[in-house]
Amino acid sequence: MSDAARPTAAEVRAAAEAVKAALDHHLDAVERRAGDDDPAVYAAFNELAAAAEEYDELLYDRYDEVTPFEIPGTEDSVPYTGPSEPSAFSVLIRRDYVVAEPPRLIAQAERVSEVEGELEPGGGAGTAAALGVLFGEYEPDEIASRHKEFGLEEGDSTLWIAVTEDAPEPGEWLAAPFDQADPQHVLCRFDVSSVFDDELDEDEGGDLADLEGTPRGKPLRQLDVERR
Known part of the structure; x- marks a missing residue:
């Protein structure tokens, strides 16, 4: 990263101050919480997570240093x-x-059914009928563990x-x-x-x-x- 693109020391310091403020806000929300599902606590938690993530990114970009905090990703928002x-x-x-190998799928379905020769690829039944046969015969977990066989x-x-x-x-x-x-x-x-x-x-x-x-x-x- 070029010096022009790197955050300034002042920006890193401001992000650190934002984390401190978010910590105080979170603690205040926890101390004043109204029940286990108080939305104010969740809002303060998300604010703290966002501030910590911003500080972590700026700290790394400026000083090539990290924090000991595990910041929740966007999936956890x-x-x-x-x-x-x-x-x-x-x-x-x-x-x-x-369906990587349609002939294999159809062969496995014919093996456990009474429709031998009726599941030809491209025909009226084909892989759609084969899937119905196999998922009717096996539990989904078994198909997941043996998917290559099918x-x-x-x-x-x-x-x-x-x-x-x-x-x-x-x-x-x-x-x-x-x-x-x-x-x-x-x-x-x-x-x-x-x-x-x-x-x-x-x-x-x-x-x-x-x-x-x-x-x-x-x-x-x-x-x-x-x-x-």
């Missing part, structure tokens, strides 16, 4: 406002796949733990199962994506080949980490 002692919760999962290639996936006020009545949300997910009631979430491998490779200068077989993911929100 939605504060958790659900109950601290939840009595019910939902597990929301999304997994993306690419000619599938993994994409991104996410798992959310979303707190609910009460346990839903049977059949209550079946017509629109994901519409009621409130981001502010997501207690924690775990995302898996190849972009995390890329970030790790850039940060550590490692070889992605060395990471095969290791979990590719990280929690993007855990309440105890975010709030403390």
